[in-house]
Amino acid sequence: MTELRTSKPRAAQVGTAGGLLRLSRPRQWHKAAIVFAAPAAAGALTVPAVVLRATLAGIGFVLLAASIYAVNDLRDAPDDRRHPRKWSRPVAAGAISPPVALAFGVSAAVAGLIIAGALGWATFGLAVAYLLAQGLYVLGLKHVAVVDLMIVALGFVLRAAAGATATGLPVxxxxxxxxxxxxxxxxxxxxxxxxxxxxxxxxxxxxxxxxxxxxxxxxxxxxxxxxxxxxxxxxxxxxxxxxxxxxxxxxxxxxxxxxxxxxxxxxxxxxxxxxxxxxxxxxxxxxxxxxxxxxxxxxxx
Missing domain, CATH: 1.20.120 (Four Helix Bundle (Hemerythrin (Met), subunit A))
Incomplete structure (x- = not known):
């Protein structure tokens, strides 16, 4: 317990930029790479325009995921402070204030939707569906057995489909x-x-x-x-x-x-x-x- 108390103040000393970076969970960004699955399966990764549009789609979904992580950490902060590992998350540790976390989450969501919209209505629709599904997951469905598995799996499918719609490839x-x-x-x-x-x-x-x-x-x-x-x-x-x-x-x-x-x-x-x-x-x-x-x-x- 002593170690926990002395470690928390140090976690709170992380700068705002560093805290926001941690809030967006860079270790999870690689999951957005699934947007390249459809172009890869179509043999289209040698086409620069396809790679560019898939990359933009990946960036858009990274931002959308970051917005979900921000809302999740904001909502779970009280429980995270009592968790043996999650107490060091930026909001729970005090490195990022709740208003800043909320503003970051909203900004990331808007930016992600703008990028998805620039890639076409189909990609925008998939981005909205992803945001809604993951938002409902964070707001309570993650505690519903079976449903939690389906929503997390759906997140991968929506990103994979977005890789196809963003590049104009058939699925x-x-x-x-x-x-x-x-x-x-x-x-x-x-x-x-x-x-x-x-x-x-x-x-x-x-x-x-x-x-x-x-x-x-x-x-x-x-x-x-x-x-x-x-x-x-x-x-x-x-x-x-x-x-x-x-x-x-x-x-x-x-x-x-x-x-x-x-x-x-x-x-x-x-x-x-x-x-x-x-x-x-x-x-x-x-x-x-x-x-x-x-x-x-x-x-x-």
Whole structure:
């Protein structure tokens, strides 16, 4: 307790700019990179205009996410101050005042919507849907079992779809289904890892509504769904030219990565999938092999 009391004043000494940067959670910005998924799958990442528009979409969604983080930290500040890890968040620690956090959240939301609007009405609509869904999540739906999983997964799907609308590329049913099942797989894996790591000291209230058996069931369904839909997409290229057939071969490292991550989750790891990717050699090797096969199949064919 002494350490906690002496650490809080130091956290409050962080400058406003630094506090706002922490409030926007830079470690989470990489999630917006999913806007490049549709252009990548279409083999269009060699077109400068496509890359530019996808980059703008990514920036827009980073700003929208930052606005949600600000509202979340503002709303949860009283509880965060009593949390063993979250007490150091800028609002809870006193580094950022509630009015400044609110102003930052509103400004980030407006800026994100302006950027999305500049990329077309379809992208703007997806941005509004993302903001509304995540806002409802923060305002209470994150405490509703099952709904919390669906909203977090929906956030990934909306960003992936925005990458297509922003660049004017068609979205196939395979792309959307892989995005949905893949997002559900990662989100459920994260919840399972949190559940196992928490033990009897559950700090996320909604976890108390789950059971290991149910999470395992959803994890299995989402894994099978992701692998099945990806396989349907990949195997349509059999009997094409040699390079295109590598897309079918990419199913093997893709499935290996899914199964490896599921194994890590079963052992209590996987709470941060992006970190596990670089910590686990098998997962990293599977990921690199998959990306290599996709790159050759999509861009050299």
């Amino acid at each position: 196939s049913q395979w792309f959307l289904l892989v995005s949905l099942f893949g997002a559900m797989f990662l989100v459920t894996g994260k919840r399972k890892a949190e559940y196992v790591a928490a033990g009897n000291a559950i700090t996320r209230p909604v976890l108390a509504a789950y059971s290991v058996a149910w999470l395992d069931q959803v994890l299995t369904v989402s894994l099978v769904g992701t692998a099945f839909v990806y396989g349907l997409w990949a195997f349509q290229y059999i009997h094409h030219d040699t390079y295109r057939e590598l897309l079918a071969v990419s199913f093997l490292p893709f499935l290996t990565g899914l199964l490896r991550y599921a194994l890590l989750v079963s052992t209590g790891r996987g709470e941060e999938p992006e970190r596990e990717l670089f910590r686990d050699r098998v997962l990293l090797a599977a990921g690199l092999t998959w990306v290599t096969l996709l790159t050759i199949g999509l861009y050299l064919a």
